[in-house]
Amino acid sequence: MIDALWGWPPPVLDPAGPYSAKVTTLSWSLFALGLVVTAIVVAALYVAIKGPDRWKAKLGGERAIWLGGVAFPGVVLTGLLIWGLTLTASLTESIRGDEMRIRVTGEMWWFRVQYLDADGSVAMEDANEIHIPVGVPVVLELESADVIHSFWVPHLSGKKDMIPGRRTLLRIEADRAGEFGGVCAEYCGGQHALMGFVTVAHDRQEWNVWLAGRRAGAAQAAASPASASEGASPYPGDADAYPTEAELLEQYDPRAGYRLFMDSGCAACHRIAGSDANGLAGPDLTYVGSRRTLGAGILANNRGTMVGWIGDSQSLKPGNRMPSYDVLTAKELGHIAAFLELQR
Amino acid sequence: MIVMALSACVTLVACKEPVETRREPTNDMKARGLAAIERAGCGSCHKIPGLDWPAGRLGPSLEGFDDVGLIAGALPNRPDVLAAFIRNAPGVKPGSTMPPMPVSASEAEDIAAYLYGIDHD
Known part of the structure; x- marks a missing residue:
C-alpha cells in the first residue's frame, strides 16, 4: 500500500x-504571507491594548480601517489571485496534440485508467494504477461515472475535480522515477x-x-486466455521455503480458476483482454x-x-459494488486467485 | 571449574522459563511484526489487535493468540511452527485455506512474536 498523504x-x-x-511554491508563499499577516494583526492587537493613546486613536480611526481593512487585503488578495492563477495555469493547459494522454474516470470507489492513442481512442485499459515515463508531461482527461470525485497525486500535480458529464484536464x-500514491480528494460516498x-x-x-511487457502480455493473453506471461515470484527471501510454482499449480489450478471466473459471474463485471470476460x-x-x-x-x-x-x-x-464471494470454497478462491495472478 | 560452569549452563538452559514470560518478544520485534503484517496485508482475512483496518472476516480473528489451542486447529502451538505456517500454510497443513504469504523467514518470526505478545489476560 503506497501512502499518498x-x-x-x-x-x-x-x-x-x-x-x-x-x-509547492504557491504553498510556501501562502504560508509566508499568512505569517506576515498574523504578525501585523498581533502587532495591532498589542498596540490596541498596551500602546500609547496617540497610536490607539490612530488605529481606531477611519483612515486605519480604510487602509488596513479594505485597501491592504484588497490589493494583496487580488495580487495573490492573479499570481496564483498565472503560476498554475500550465497545470490545466489544453491538449496540444503531441502529448501522452490518459483518461482517468472516477467511479465509486476506484479509478478507471485508459491509455489513449494520438487520435483519442482507447489503446489499453487498466485500473487504479497509472504508469508514466519520467520527464514527459502527461495530459490526464478526467471524467466521472457517477458523482464528483477529485484526482490528486500530491507528488506530481495539483487537485482537479472529476465532474459527471464533463471532461477536465490535468x-x-x-x-x-518512483511510486507516488494518489487519492480521491472530494468526498464521494461511504468508501x-x-x-x-x-x-x-x-x-x-x-x-x-x-511497454514491451504490456504488449507481449496482451499478445500472449490473446493466444491463451487462461495463462498470460508468468512474472517473477512475489515471494522474497530464501525461495526454498516456499512452494515452487509447480507445487502451487498443483494446489491451485489457474485453468480451473479461469472456468470458475467465467462461471461464477466475475466476467459480468470484469474484462480480461483476449478472453471471453468482457464486463465493463x-x-x-x-x-x-x-x-x-x-x-x-x-x-x-x-x-x-x-x-x-x-x-x-x-x-x-x-458497500463497494463487488459482492463477497463467500459461496465459493477455499480451494475455488485459490484457483481464481492463481488465475488472476497470471494476468499481467 | 570448567566442568562446573558448563554443568551450570546446561542446567540453566534446561530450565523452562515461566509461562508468562516465555513468549514475551522485544518491542523491536513487535514493531517489525506489525509492520510486516501491514505490508503483507494479513488483515485482508484476519482481525488483528493493533490494526484498525483492514479487519477481514474470511479467516479467524487473531485476538488473544497467546491463549489459543492448536494453530489452525491442527498444529502444535509454538512460535516456530506459527512462523512456518505464516510463510507456507498449505505446506505445513495440507488443505489450509490460507495461501503462502510473501514474507521472509525473519519477518514471519516477527509476526509470530507479535501475535503471541499482544494479549496477556
Missing part, C-alpha cells in the same frame, strides 16, 4: 515534478477514504521494458497480477489478499 516532508512540499513544484509530470491509486514513474529504459462495470483485470495494490490502492497484492478480497470484499470495503 503521510511521510516527511509532506508530499505536497516534496514535489517530484515541475507541476507539483509550482503548487497535467502531471515526474522528474524522478471515499478507501479510494486510492498508485502512479508509477519509470525512467526511460524501464519504461520501454514496461468493474475494474479491468487484464493486468491485475502486475498491480501493486488491490481494492483501489488499499491492499498489498498477493495470493492472500486476493483470496481475502474475492471472498470477503464487503468486510474490507463495506
Whole structure:
C-alpha cells in the first residue's frame, strides 16, 4: 500500500515534478504571507491594548480601517489571485496534440485508467494504477461515472475535480522515477477514504521494458486466455521455503480458476483482454497480477489478499459494488486467485 | 571449574522459563511484526489487535493468540511452527485455506512474536 498523504516532508512540499513544484511554491508563499499577516494583526492587537493613546486613536480611526481593512487585503488578495492563477495555469493547459494522454474516470470507489492513442481512442485499459515515463508531461482527461470525485497525486500535480458529464484536464509530470500514491480528494460516498491509486514513474529504459511487457502480455493473453506471461515470484527471501510454482499449480489450478471466473459471474463485471470476460462495470483485470495494490490502492497484492478480497470484499470495503464471494470454497478462491495472478 | 560452569549452563538452559514470560518478544520485534503484517496485508482475512483496518472476516480473528489451542486447529502451538505456517500454510497443513504469504523467514518470526505478545489476560 503506497501512502499518498503521510511521510516527511509532506508530499505536497516534496514535489517530484515541475507541476507539483509550482503548487509547492504557491504553498510556501501562502504560508509566508499568512505569517506576515498574523504578525501585523498581533502587532495591532498589542498596540490596541498596551500602546500609547496617540497610536490607539490612530488605529481606531477611519483612515486605519480604510487602509488596513479594505485597501491592504484588497490589493494583496487580488495580487495573490492573479499570481496564483498565472503560476498554475500550465497545470490545466489544453491538449496540444503531441502529448501522452490518459483518461482517468472516477467511479465509486476506484479509478478507471485508459491509455489513449494520438487520435483519442482507447489503446489499453487498466485500473487504479497509472504508469508514466519520467520527464514527459502527461495530459490526464478526467471524467466521472457517477458523482464528483477529485484526482490528486500530491507528488506530481495539483487537485482537479472529476465532474459527471464533463471532461477536465490535468497535467502531471515526474522528474524522478518512483511510486507516488494518489487519492480521491472530494468526498464521494461511504468508501471515499478507501479510494486510492498508485502512479508509477519509470525512467526511460524501464519504461520501454514496461511497454514491451504490456504488449507481449496482451499478445500472449490473446493466444491463451487462461495463462498470460508468468512474472517473477512475489515471494522474497530464501525461495526454498516456499512452494515452487509447480507445487502451487498443483494446489491451485489457474485453468480451473479461469472456468470458475467465467462461471461464477466475475466476467459480468470484469474484462480480461483476449478472453471471453468482457464486463465493463468493474475494474479491468487484464493486468491485475502486475498491480501493486488491490481494492483501489488499499491492499498489498498477493495470493492472500486476493483470496481475502474475492471472498470477503464487503468486510474490507463495506458497500463497494463487488459482492463477497463467500459461496465459493477455499480451494475455488485459490484457483481464481492463481488465475488472476497470471494476468499481467 | 570448567566442568562446573558448563554443568551450570546446561542446567540453566534446561530450565523452562515461566509461562508468562516465555513468549514475551522485544518491542523491536513487535514493531517489525506489525509492520510486516501491514505490508503483507494479513488483515485482508484476519482481525488483528493493533490494526484498525483492514479487519477481514474470511479467516479467524487473531485476538488473544497467546491463549489459543492448536494453530489452525491442527498444529502444535509454538512460535516456530506459527512462523512456518505464516510463510507456507498449505505446506505445513495440507488443505489450509490460507495461501503462502510473501514474507521472509525473519519477518514471519516477527509476526509470530507479535501475535503471541499482544494479549496477556
